[in-house]
Amino acid sequence: MYPIGFDAFGLPTENYAIKTGRPPAEATKENIATFTRQFKLLGYSFDWSRAVDTTDPKYYKWTQWIFLQFFKHGLAYKKNQPINWCPKDKIGLANEEVVGGCCERCGTPVEQRNKEQWMLAITKYADKLLEGLKEVDYITPARVQQENWIGKSEGAEIDFSLRFVPGQADGKHKAKIFTTRPDTIFGATFLAISPELAQTWLGVGWQASPAVKKYVAQALQDRAAATREEQAKTGIDAGIKAVNPATKEEIPVWITNYVLGNVGTGAIMGVPAHDQRDFDFAKKFNLPIKQVIEPHIIDVDHPTRSDKKDAPRVVVQGIVKHWDKDEIIQLRGETAYEGEGILINSGKYSGLTSAEAKKKIIEAVGGRMKTNYKLRDWVFSRQRYWGEPIPLVFCEHCKNIKQKVLLIHGFTGRGDKNWLPWMKQQLEKQGFEVFAPTMSTTDHPILEKWMDELAPYVEKLGEDDIIVGHSLGGKAALHILERINKKIGHVYLVAPVIKQVTDSELQDKKDKRPEKDYFSAKAFWNAPLNWKKIEENIISSDVIFSDNDPSVPYVGHEVFPARWRIQELHNYEHFTQAEIPVLFENILQSKNTGWVPLPESELPLKLPKVKKYEPTDTGESPLASIEKWVKTKCPRCGGPARRETDTMPNWAGSSWYFLRYTDPRNDKALADQKKLAYWMAVDWYNGGMEHTVLHLLYSRFWNQFLYDIGVVPTREPYQKRTSHGMILGPDGEKMSKSRGNVINPDEMVEQFGTDAFRIYIMFMGPFDQAVMWDTNGLVGVRRFLDRVWNLQEKISDSKDSPEIISQLHQTIKKVTEDIEAMRFNTAIAKMMELVNELSKLEKISKQTFSTLVQLLSPFAPHIAEELWEKYGHGQDLAYSAWPKYDAALAKTATVTLAVQINGKVRDTVEVDTEITEGKVRDIVLANEKVQKWLEGKEPKKIIYIKGKLVSIVV
């Protein structure tokens, strides 16, 4: 399947509409018609019956439908986000419309303004998107760009306690830092915090000096200027001290612009001896520098160690003269991996390697392992006209409907123990109605009793409501789900007891509960689960475990069905503490905010017609000014409601189009399950490098999400991703209208013909490299096609010579292999060689000519079909069998061997292809030139490479 489609939502079309006042849908239609005509003109064999257009309501119905799935699963949420705002034009700008911090149209400096925006929680998929890269075959740059963009860094969060008066600990105030190098903590000579963090400290009552306040205000303002260039490092001593938890020494706290507010925790420990930026800063402000890591030479003699082949390292090379012999020696050594090494000046950790020290130090200073990602959630709103309308309405009445949460405690737990009361209080504060009953058989759990006691609460729950189950309560939650006949909105399992347990394991349990209680729980514990039924009754689910849980081990997808979202948190034990903020935040994402999804029957929500396409001067999309469209009825309660006026970004439609190709006209689903199962994943996705970061990541995210909710059959959408090179203009620059270096295919086809144009594009350079357009190059290609055409005159019934047949078969081999490896340029070169040879002959056989025409047909289909038909082949060439390579026929009787003496070619000899090595020696040694070069000496060694060369060492 070789499909094609058009993705036309977005800025260029919208700007064109603003400029001309023409409806973008109209211009899009015209452009699609032009592209289609040109593609057909060039003879591309697309399956036109599957063509899609992302701006077609029949298509974007499903884009909207997918968005609603994100919404229903708590992955789409609204958040205040800064947007680029032009105060003169009074519109929000996309990043690409901001040039050097100024508005692209009018040059006014751009301001940051906060606006409520729809967000997609792609960060929840950070790890999955990273993991998925292992199972696909992408070209290296594409894979690396994905990895960098996700930007996983594993490190530790460590608290530094603060002292507002030197020498006096108040025990209350702490600064949390993030570091990937906890092993360097003994070298932390200062604490650096971002202006953003300083601002929040000021906000909660920190009495800083006027100079500090002034610096913070200034630094924040400079930051807002949002230039892309790196700013000089500035900073100020905050006037307070922090205690290095490793050395227990007081170190100064500095506020500086080189620490970012939105990375890590917004605070770092400054280790000037082992971080370039910390070093620069310490130099500038005269802060102490303390070395705590020593690079070490690993192995002088072995440049590559077999046990650590892939570890990057620094190689040191030196050339010295021997101390007494007159000899020059080269020394080579390797430093430690990635600058890590052996700890020094680090108390009892001195002498350990970085890797060994990391864990121990984190533990000793009370830190926590923490994984950070660079990836941010995806801002999914655009205050624009030309995009898919977001199919939600806001209903004040429904906002006030109370969502219910059922908290189920675990074995020997209670509704008023551990984190449950805290969670109940927090959720009630947020407007939830919370049930946290205590089971009467909590110490001797009996499944049926629990089900009976929970039944009255379960009865009250529905699609908006939430069940949270802890430990054995998690298992209870699953049993509830397999017994009901309705859907529950969200299910959170906290360290669920779900793994089968044996008697001996129960006996080994080390906690205080009596053994007999365990055996009473066993039947409950090990009761089988009907996952199919459970999955039918859940809209969304989340599972968390703790990595140091003494009683419930982490359980992954070997127990949970493949689609369950499972997270492993650090240091939560068995969640017996009073608070679990992470869980609270997760539950909060399921909170009803008054936004109500349109029912599927009302999709597509079509873009209304407007008079003006500019965003309004309040920064909202033009849709906001159409009262008739905005004012609507709530699909849930029927009361008055207003529509969302934001539209989706241009990435939306292109995030799933590959799925639609499998079933482009389906109006019951985005595509039929069977067809998806048949076609997906995409075997091979070739495209430009400009789409290997965002589009690739977004579409993988959508596909993985759709997989998780059971809509698509594969986790990853694309098996293989390659990239073609860009064709540059004749000036070597990227083709663009403004530069005036655009080549129009219509003109080229007019002048040289479609086939010449096609072949030139393939012949001009390697598939994956950027090449400059040179119209002169078309001349040679056209000559080649003319020569092929002229060969007709030579066709006869004669037989071709063995040499010609051999060359023909070598050409079949080369062309076949090169097509598969996308080496089109060399395939064409090989055919040119054959045609040059044939042109020299008086006569050629019809058979040879036909085979040549077949080989040529993928490159020049028009001329090839014409010649094929003309020379008496009934069936279309396109459906004929590809020529077969015959190794026997490709063989030549003789080969030319190069004769080398001491590595230099001195002569060539033509010998029988099947000649023996002994005979070759005889021939070569008898050779006149060889004799001359040998100068009577005996050869030390003779190397014979069959079919290639003979090398004589003297």
Add this chain to the structure above:
RNA sequence: GCCCAGAUGGCGGAAUUGGUAGACGCACGGGACUCAAAAUCCCGCGACUUCGGUCAUGAGAGUUCGAUUCUCUCUCUGGGCACCA
């Protein structure tokens, strides 16, 4: 700064499990055909040369009988990310 890719005649490029560097095409020079031109066909086309050769694949080193290909260092070009702790 970091990451990725690359560097071969006048030009686009070819050749890698290490084996005759410059295939194929463009441009250029010479010749044939023609009254002439275009088109076409044939020949030549890396540099130097005392015509024996010598030097040449961004630079320098290494391994090897032999390196465009493998190892190391450096330079430059293109692309991506960027004070990511």
